[in-house]
Amino acid sequence: MAAGAIEVIKRRSSVRQFSKEPVSRSVIEQLLEAARWAPSAGNLQPWFFYVVTDPALRRCLMLAALKQEFIAAAPVVIVVCAEPARSARFYGERGRELYCLQDSAAATQNILLAATAKGLGSCWVGAFSEHQVRQCLGIPPELWPVALVALGHPAPGTEKRPGRRSLAEISRYL
Numbered sequence: 001m002a003a004g005a006i007e008v009i010k011r012r013s014s015v016r017q018f019s020k021e022p023v024s025r026s027v028i029e030q031l032l033e034a035a036r037w038a039p040s041a042g043n044l045q046p047w048f049f050y051v052v053t054d055p056a057l058r059r060c061l062m063l064a065a066l067k068q069e070f071i072a073a074a075p076v077v078i079v080v081c082a083e084p085a086r087s088a089r090f091y092g093e094r095g096r097e098l099y100c101l102q103d104s105a106a107a108t109q110n111i112l113l114a115a116t117a118k119g120l121g122s123c124w125v126g127a128f129s130e131h132q133v134r135q136c137l138g139i140p141p142e143l144w145p146v147a148l149v150a151l152g153h154p155a156p157g158t159e160k161r162p163g164r165r166s167l168a169e170i171s172r173y174l
C-alpha cells in the first residue's frame, strides 16, 4: 500500500464535533465512490447508501441512535445498508449472515478514510435501533441498516484519538 494510504489510516479518528459548514455534493459523491470500490465477496456489492442532510431526518436518526446528539449536529449522515439476499443468492447463509456485513463494513471504512483524506471528520455509529432507523427513512425490508456515518467539517480543537493494543498483544508470526 502506498505511504499516503497508511498516513490517512493513521490520521483518521472519530470526530463528534462539527462546524456548521455544509459538505459539498461533489465531496459526498467522492465518499460514495470510495465506498463503491470496496471489496465484496464475489463482487456482489450488497450495499446501499442513504445520504441524509435534511435536519428533521438527522434528528430522527439521532433519536434512533440513543440520542447521540452529534448525529443531529453533523451536516451529513450516511446510512449504510447491507442487502443480505443479494449475498445469499450465491453464498447461502454465509452470504446472508457474514459476507454482506463484511462487505458493508469495508465500504463504511472506505467512507471514513475518504472523509479523512478530504479533511472531513467522521464517526462510525453502530448503537441504534434498526427499527427506528428504518422508520425514519422508510427503508425497505430487503435492506438492513448496519452503520451510520456522521460526518462534516471538524470543529476546531476536537477530540484526541484513543490508543491501541500493542502489536505484540494482537499478532503472532507463525
Ligand SMILES: Cc1cc2nc3c(=O)[nH]c(=O)nc-3n(C[C@H](O)[C@H](O)[C@H](O)COP(=O)(O)O)c2cc1C
Residues within 6 Å of the ligand: 012, 013, 014, 015, 016, 068, 123, 124, 125, 126, 127, 128, 160, 161, 162
Ligand atoms: C462498529 C462500530 C460501532 C461504533 N458505534 C459508535 C457509536 O454508536 N457512537 C460513537 O460515538 N462511536 C461509535 N464508534 C466509534 C468508536 O467508538 C471508535 O472508533 C473507537 O473508540 C476508536 O476511536 P477512533 O475511531 O477515534 O480511532 C463505533 C465504531 C465501530 C467500528
